[in-house]
Amino acid sequence: MSNKPSLAVVGATGAVGTVMLSILSERADVWGEIRLIASARSAGKKLKCRGEELTVVALSPEAFDGIDVAMFDVPDEVSAEWAPIAASRGAVVVDNSGAFRMDADVPLVVPEVNPEMVKQRPRGIISNPNCTTLSMIVAMGALHKTYGLKELVVSSYQAASGAGQSGIDALRAQMKQVAGTDAGDATGDLRKHVTDLGPFPAPLALNVVPWAGSLKADGYSSEELKVRNESRKILGLANLKVSATCVRVPVITTHSLTVHAVFEKEPSRKAAQDILANAAGVKLVDDPENYKFPTPADVVGTDPTWVGRVRKSIDDPMALDLFVCGDNLRKGAALNTAQIAELLAVEFTK
Amino acid sequence: MSNKPSLAVVGATGAVGTVMLSILSERADVWGEIRLIASARSAGKKLKCRGEELTVVALSPEAFDGIDVAMFDVPDEVSAEWAPIAASRGAVVVDNSGAFRMDADVPLVVPEVNPEMVKQRPRGIISNPNCTTLSMIVAMGALHKTYGLKELVVSSYQAASGAGQSGIDALRAQMKQVAGTDAGDATGDLRKHVTDLGPFPAPLALNVVPWAGSLKADGYSSEELKVRNESRKILGLANLKVSATCVRVPVITTHSLTVHAVFEKEPSRKAAQDILANAAGVKLVDDPENYKFPTPADVVGTDPTWVGRVRKSIDDPMALDLFVCGDNLRKGAALNTAQIAELLAVEFTK
Numbered sequence: 097m098s099n100k101p102s103l104a105v106v107g108a109t110g111a112v113g114t115v116m117l118s119i120l121s122e123r124a125d126v127w128g129e130i131r132l133i134a135s136a137r138s139a140g141k142k143l144k145c146r147g148e149e150l151t152v153v154a155l156s157p158e159a160f161d162g163i164d165v166a167m168f169d170v171p172d173e174v175s176a177e178w179a180p181i182a183a184s185r186g187a188v189v190v191d192n193s194g195a196f197r198m199d200a201d202v203p204l205v206v207p208e209v210n211p212e213m214v215k216q217r218p219r220g221i222i223s224n225p226n227c228t229t230l231s232m233i234v235a236m237g238a239l240h241k242t243y244g245l246k247e248l249v250v251s252s253y254q255a256a257s258g259a260g261q262s263g264i265d266a267l268r269a270q271m272k273q274v275a276g277t278d279a280g281d282a283t284g285d286l287r288k289h290v291t292d293l294g295p296f297p298a299p300l301a302l303n304v305v306p307w308a309g310s311l312k313a314d315g316y317s318s319e320e321l322k323v324r325n326e327s328r329k330i331l332g333l334a335n336l337k338v339s340a341t342c343v344r345v346p347v348i349t350t351h352s353l354t355v356h357a358v359f360e361k362e363p364s365r366k367a368a369q370d371i372l373a374n375a376a377g378v379k380l381v382d383d384p385e386n387y388k389f390p391t392p393a394d395v396v397g398t399d400p401t402w403v404g405r406v407r408k409s410i411d412d413p414m415a416l417d418l419f420v421c422g423d424n425l426r427k428g429a430a431l432n433t434a435q436i437a438e439l440l441a442v443e444f445t446k
Numbered sequence: 447m448s449n450k451p452s453l454a455v456v457g458a459t460g461a462v463g464t465v466m467l468s469i470l471s472e473r474a475d476v477w478g479e480i481r482l483i484a485s486a487r488s489a490g491k492k493l494k495c496r497g498e499e500l501t502v503v504a505l506s507p508e509a510f511d512g513i514d515v516a517m518f519d520v521p522d523e524v525s526a527e528w529a530p531i532a533a534s535r536g537a538v539v540v541d542n543s544g545a546f547r548m549d550a551d552v553p554l555v556v557p558e559v560n561p562e563m564v565k566q567r568p569r570g571i572i573s574n575p576n577c578t579t580l581s582m583i584v585a586m587g588a589l590h591k592t593y594g595l596k597e598l599v600v601s602s603y604q605a606a607s608g609a610g611q612s613g614i615d616a617l618r619a620q621m622k623q624v625a626g627t628d629a630g631d632a633t634g635d636l637r638k639h640v641t642d643l644g645p646f647p648a649p650l651a652l653n654v655v656p657w658a659g660s661l662k663a664d665g666y667s668s669e670e671l672k673v674r675n676e677s678r679k680i681l682g683l684a685n686l687k688v689s690a691t692c693v694r695v696p697v698i699t700t701h702s703l704t705v706h707a708v709f710e711k712e713p714s715r716k717a718a719q720d721i722l723a724n725a726a727g728v729k730l731v732d733d734p735e736n737y738k739f740p741t742p743a744d745v746v747g748t749d750p751t752w753v754g755r756v757r758k759s760i761d762d763p764m765a766l767d768l769f770v771c772g773d774n775l776r777k778g779a780a781l782n783t784a785q786i787a788e789l790l791a792v793e794f795t796k
Contacts, residue, residue: 247761249599249689249706251601251704253603253654253693253695271621271624271625271626271652272625272626274621274625275621275622275624275625275626276621276622276625279698280697280698280699280742280743280746281698281699281746281747282746282747283744283745283746283747283748284743284744285743286743287743287744297737298737298741298743298744299741299743302621302696302697302698302742302743303697303741303742303743304603304695304697304702304741304742305741306702306704306739306740306741306754306755306769307734307737307739307755311734311735314715314757314758314760315715315732315734315755315756315757316757316760317734324760324761336761337759337761337762338760338761339599339706339759339760339761339762339765339767340767341704341706341755341767341768341769343603343702343704343769345603345654345695345696346652346695346696347630347652347653347654348629348630348631348652349630349631352654352656352693354601354656354691354693356599356689356691356706365664365665382665384657384661384665384667385661387647387648387657389655389656389657390656391648391649391653391654391655391656392630392652392653392654393630393634393635393636393637393648393649393652393653394633394634394637394648395633396630396631396632396633397631397632397633398633404656405656405657405665405691406665407664407665407666408664409687409689410664410666410674410688410689411597411674411686411687411688411689412687412689415689417689417690417691418691419656419691419693
C-alpha cells in the first residue's frame with residue numbers, strides 16, 4: 097500500500113508515549129504503518145494517532161515483525177531487555193531510556209547537533225539523551241560550532257513531569273494543599289500541609305529540592321552525571337569540563353537551566369545572540385528591557401530550545417552566561433526521538 | 447537608668463522591620479532604649495518588642511537624638527536621604543538598603559566574615575549586604591579562609607519575599623488561582639489563570655522567572671551585579687571572578703543558590719564538609735544517601751546559612767559545587783543587621 101517505512105511506538109500509553117502520538121500527528125507524515133506497543137495489560141486499548149484509531153498490541157518479539165523503526169519510551173530495564181530483541185527482529189531502535197546512552201556502540205543523537213551519528217549503530221540501537229541534557233544541548237551545540245566549548249557550569253530548574261505522571265500528580269495535589277494557607281512562612285510547616293511527597297524527597301509546592309535521580313559516587317545524583325557524560329558524548333568533546341547541579345522546582349513541564357559556558361575563542365554578546373537567533377531548533381527571546389526572556393509558562397508545549405539572558409561574563413572574556421528553557425516532554429523526550437526516527441525514515445525510503 | 451546603648455529601628459513597620467522586632471526580642475538583650483521610627487503615617491502605631499509595647503515615632507532629625515545605633519530597613523532613596531542625617535545627629539547607622547553598599551567610605555559587613563570592618567566607618571554608616579549575597583557569603587567566607595577563593599559561578603533560586611510584602615501577596619494570590627486547575631500544561635495558559643503579576647514580570651506560581659531587580663548595562667540585572675560587587679567587597683577580593691544569574695522561584699521565603707567555587711588550593715570534599723560543619727553561622731546538612739539536604743521548607747525561620755550537596759567538581763580538582771539556602775528576611779536582612787548592631791553595642795558599652 098505504501099513504500100513508506102513502518103514505525104512501532106513502544107510504551108505508547110505512558111507520559112512520553114502520549115506526547116509522542118500527538119507529535120506524530122502534527123509532523124510531516126513520513127510513516128507507513130504505525131504500530132502501538134505496550135505492556136500486556138494495556139493491550140487492546142484504543143488510541144488515536146494521525147486521526148486514526150489504533151489498537152495497542154502487547155510487547156512480544158513478534159510485535160516487531162515488519163517494523164523498520166521502533167521507538168522505545170519505557171523504563172531503563174524494559175529497554176535493556178527489549179531493545180536488543182527488537183533490533184534482532186530487524187527494527188532500528190530509537191531508545192529514550194538511559195539503558196544504552198553511554199554504550200560505545202550506541203550513538204547518542206541530537207539531530208541539530210550530530211545527525212551524522214545515526215549511521216554508526218553497530219547494535220541497531222540509537223539513544224535519545226536525557227531530558228535535562230536535551231533542554232540545553234541544541235543551544236550549546238550552536239555556540240560550540242563557532243567558539244569551541246571548553247567548560248560548562250550548569251544549574252537546573254527541573255519540572256515535576258521529569259519524574260513522570262506521578263511527579264505531575266504529586267505537585268498538583270500539593271498545590272491544592274498549600275494554596276490559601278500560610279505554608280512556607282515558618283520552619284517545617286510545608287511538611288505539615290503536604291501529605292504525599294510523590295516521587296520527590298521533600299515537598300515540591302512552594303519549595304525547591306536539590307535532587308533528581310539516584311545517588312551515585314561522591315555525592316553526585318545520576319541526573320548530574322547524565323548532564324556531564326551525555327554532553328561530552330553528543331558534542332564529541334571527551335575532555336569537556338562539566339559541573340552540574342540539578343534542582344527540582346514546582347513547575348509542571350519545561351526544564352530551565354542557567355549555563356555558564358567557557359569557550360576557546362572569545363565570543364561577543366551580539367554575535368552569540370545572532371548565532372542563537374539563526375540556529376535550527378533554537379528560539380532567542382532576549383530583550384530584558386521589555387522583560388522578554390523565556391519562562392516555562394510560555395515554553396511548555398513548544399518545540400524549540402528557548403534562550404534568553406545572554407550576557408558576556410564580566411570577569412571572563414571567554415565566557416557567556418545564559419538562561420535556557422526546553423519542554424522536557426517534547427524536545428526533552430518525544431520530539432527528539434521523533435526527529436531521530438525521521439532521519440532513519442529517509443534511509444528506509446531511499 | 448542603664449548604661450546600655452540606645453537603638454533606633456527605622457522602618458519598623460515594614461516586612462524586614464517586623465522580622466527585626468522579633469529578632470530583637472529573641473536575642474541576648476544588649477540594648478537600653480529601643481526606639482521605633484517609621485514614616486509619619488505610621489507614627490502613633492503600637493508594636494511589641496522585647497515584651498514591651500512601643501509607640502512608633504515619625505522620622506525626623508530629632509528622632510535620632512540620644513540614639514547610639516540606628517538600623518535602617520527602608521527603600522534606597524529614604525536611606526540615601528536620612529542615614530547621613532542620623533549620622534550627623536551622632537548615631538552610627540547600620541543600613542540595609544543598597545544606597546551605600548559600594549561607597550568606598552562605607553564598610554559592607556558580615557559579622558562571621560569581616561567583623562573588623564565595622565571600625566572603618568568614616569561616614570558613620572555601615573552597610574548590610576543584599577539578601578542574595580548574604581544567603582551564600584558566610585559559607586563562602588569559611589571556605590575562602592582555608593582554600594583561597596578565585597572564582598564563583600552562582601545561580602539563584604530567589605523567594606518571592608525578596609520583592610517585599612507585595613511579592614508574597616502576589617505569589618499567595620497566584621497559588622489560589624492555579625491550584626486545582628491544569629495550568630502549566632499548555633503554552634501560555636498560566637497567563638490566563640494569573641490575573642495579577644504583582645512585582646514580577648511573569649507569573650511566578652508554577653513558573654520560574656529569570657529576572658530580579660532592574661536592568662543594568664550589557665543585559666545584567668541589578669541583583670546579579672550586587673552579588674558580584676558585594677561578594678568582592680565583603681571578601682576583600684578585588685579581582686574575584688564572579689558570574690551570577692538570578693532567577694525568581696515560587697517560594698515564599700528563603701533564597702537558595704547553587705555555587706561553583708574555584709579555589710587557589712585544592713579542596714577535598716571531606717575537609718570542606720568539616721570546615722562548613724564547624725563554621726559559625728553555617729549548618730551543614732549533607733547526607734544525600736538519606737535524602738538530607740537543605741530546602742527552603744526547612745530553612746525558613748532559621749538563622750544559619752544551610753549548606754548541602756557538597757561535591758568536588760569532577761573535571762576541576764580546584765573546584766567545589768554546592769547548594770546553599772538562607773532565610774532572606776533573617777540572615778538575608780534583619781539578622782545580619784542586628785548582628786552588626788551588636789558589634790557596635792560592644793563598643794558603646796566599653
